[in-house]
Amino acid sequence: MNIEDLKAEIIAYSKEIGIDKIGFTTADPFVELKERLRRQQELGYQSGFEKGTIEERTEPRLLFPDAQSIISIAVAYPAKMENAPKSTRGDRRGVFCRASWGIDYHDALKERLSKLSDFIKSKETEFTGKLMVDTGELVDKAVAERAGIGFGGKNTLLITPEFGSYVYLGELITNIPFTPDEPLEDSCGDCTICIDVCPTGAIVQGGQLDSKRCIAFLTQVKDFVPEEFRDKIGNRLYGCDTCQAVCPRNRHVDFHLHADLEPEPEIVKPQLKPILKMSNRQFKETYGHMAGSWRGKKPIQRNAIIALGVYKDNTAIDELIEILVNDPRPVMRGTAAWSLGKIGTDAALIAISEAKEREADDQVLYEIDLALNKLEGGAASNAR
Known part of the structure; x- marks a missing residue:
């Protein structure tokens, strides 16, 4: 199948399985990110939860030698809750952040990426890929930025034009050389x-x-x-x-x-x-x-x-x-x-x-x- 036709079919199918945004980028190294991660390491700003070496986090082909492109996905999650219980004297309540509402987003996105992978395989028998969500080596935000899903905000989160920063991110490294999408311009301006x-x-x-x-x-x-x-x-x-x-x-x-x-x-x-x-x-x-x-x-x-x-x-x-x-x-x-x-x-x-x-x-x-x-x-x- 023609790669552009396959890309169009993937985009259409992604909407059917609960993916809200999808973008494509190359599997080239993330050169600027590598320097930023090194600087973070030097300053002691890393959390310790990161997986893999800096090289593994910025060079997709170290993770998947046949990598030709990366498909990035975003799934929107709610920002507000109906009928939220009130915290009152004698009945105080805590709160989980919005990214922990609903089922574990790792599972939710892996299910969607698995379906996407199976779909591509049904169209292109030579297809192989590797999916990851958050706990993988790649930096989801960096992949999504380069794939045109959104831009990197000053709050260090990915901000999409449609859903703001309330999105979960994941990616599928593939052996198919899809045409990359254009990144978006940063739009935070002077806001701090x-x-x-x-x-x-x-x-x-x-x-x-x-x-x-x-x-x-x-x-x-x-x-x-x-x-x-x-x-x-x-x-x-x-x-x-x-x-x-x-x-x-x-x-x-x-x-x-x-x-x-x-x-x-x-x-x-x-x-x-x-x-x-x-x-x-x-x-x-x-x-x-x-x-x-x-x-x-x-x-x-x-x-x-x-x-x-x-x-x-x-x-x-x-x-x-x-x-x-x-x-x-x-x-x-x-x-x-x-x-x-x-x-x-x-x-x-x-x-x-x-x-x-x-x-x-x-x-x-x-x-x-x-x-x-x-x-x-x-x-x-x-x-x-």
Whole structure:
């Protein structure tokens, strides 16, 4: 079949299987990206979640020797949720970012890419390909930029003309030399809103992110969250949408095109206190289908503890004391001490003081002392 005719058929078929945008680019190395990644590495801005070497992330033929072109896809996801439950005193709730609404987007896009691959194979028997979504070596955003899906925003996200930045990305490396599409021009202009309002200053400059300061990263680490970031995390259980929510390109953007990506309100904005007592099985049954579950329950529970402290929810004191006293995980005990210190009642002070007498872990003791210093300092200040 003529390659241009095949390309047209692929584009038409992609609409039938729930792909909202599709673009084509070469399998040539991503030369500029390689230099940017090296600079990120030198500055210590990488998250550590990246897969592969810089060469593997920028040279498609190292991953797929027969590579001739790359097909990039985008699938739009919702920006707003109907009937979102309210967070109220005594019934505080956390929130999962929009990219964790619905089923795990890795599964959703891999299913679409697999169908696309099978379709091409049915038309071109010599076709071979390799698909990847997010966790693969290639940088999805860079592929999508070069394929004309959208442009790279200053918030480091891909921004499409139609769907803003609320899109999932994936790609299919192929052995067919499709005609590449033209990239779009950057359109952020002089706007710096995302840089100005980033809660932790993680967007160093337009298009450059210090991943280790990014709340989306911080909510996923399994260790203690540095104290300077805890209040800024707020009630986020997984991810952060601030740099998307403030983007003018996302104003009035809200697409509900795919049932499998629709949020379940009680799941994506859950009550905080029940999360603290969840078993591994309960966590998997409740959240296992979501992208936000990939690191397991530990980070989600720790973030729930932080959120209760930020809310100063004194109805959670008994649960937090139970964690401080009996949880076998130092990160949980230490974070509970911090949270109780934020709540700051007499019961919290007594519980933290008693816990200090029993605690043997140095990091937990550090958190206990931090909480006690704040509580005692506050008491001294109130006495003056």
